[in-house]
Amino acid sequence: MSGKLYGLGLGPGDPELITLKAHRILTSAPVIAYPAPDTGPSFARQIAAPYLRADQLEVPMIVPMRVERFPAQEIYDSAAITLSHHLDAGSDVAVLCEGDPFFYGSFMYLFERLAHRYPTEVVPGVSSMMAAAAAYGRPLAARNDVLSVLPGPMDDADLSLRIESASAVAIIKLGRHFARIRTLIAAMGLTEHAGYVERVSLANQKLMPLADVSEDVAPYFSMILIYKGAEGWAHTQAKPPERPL
Incomplete structure (x- = not known):
């Protein structure tokens, strides 16, 4: 056996x-x-x-x-x-x-x-995508929203096309591609719809609107969540707890 x-x-x-x-x-x-x-x-x-x-x-x-x-x-x-x-x-x-x-x-x-x-x-x-949405305090998708999961190494043309066609997007594997992707999101007018999550569920976790990220690089374990569907939570982020659980 x-x-x-x-x-x-x-x-x-x-x-x-x-x-x-x-x-x-x-x-x-x-x-x-x-x-x-x-x-x-x-x-x-x-x-x-x-x-x-x-x-x-x-x-x-x-x-x-x-x-x-x-x-x-x-x-x-x-x-x-x-x-x-x-x-x-x-x-x-x-x-x-x-x-x-x-x-x-x-x-x-x-x-x-x-x-x-x-x-x-x-x-x-x-998955990190589910954990990121939970930590950020904003649902990923609802009803007939189309959710796309996009790897950061994709080129700008493919990324913009897939972001445009989806209602909700999770961009993973940011790493050295972060600055380029942030610039692309800004050019598409979606920065205010985007949240940034880094090292989700760990002690050094970071959660913030993409517009508030000052660095030009991101670790491999980071993600951008974009919502532009029909629901009203595009600009929502839950208030973080006063102390970690």
């Missing part, structure tokens, strides 16, 4: 946003795998850290952080081989995923290599 492969969505960063199901599997699986950069700690592991046990075997999957396109095929080929050894030995393997495994998640590359060979279960997680 082989082990079972799990893809565990851990949510956007707050360990309390891990689902009960993901927590049960996380605390019981003998092998824990997670993506890790070649410099610095693994964010996925940091989310799960409060629940990890000393007797669990940890398998970091090193993914170089480069501007050029990743994931590189050979990295996931190698990781799949490593995990298959544990699965063949009968050990369940839980792969930790920031956010949701199938929403821009790295687990999908392991899934396509291993799911046809081993019993596999994907446990969905709270």
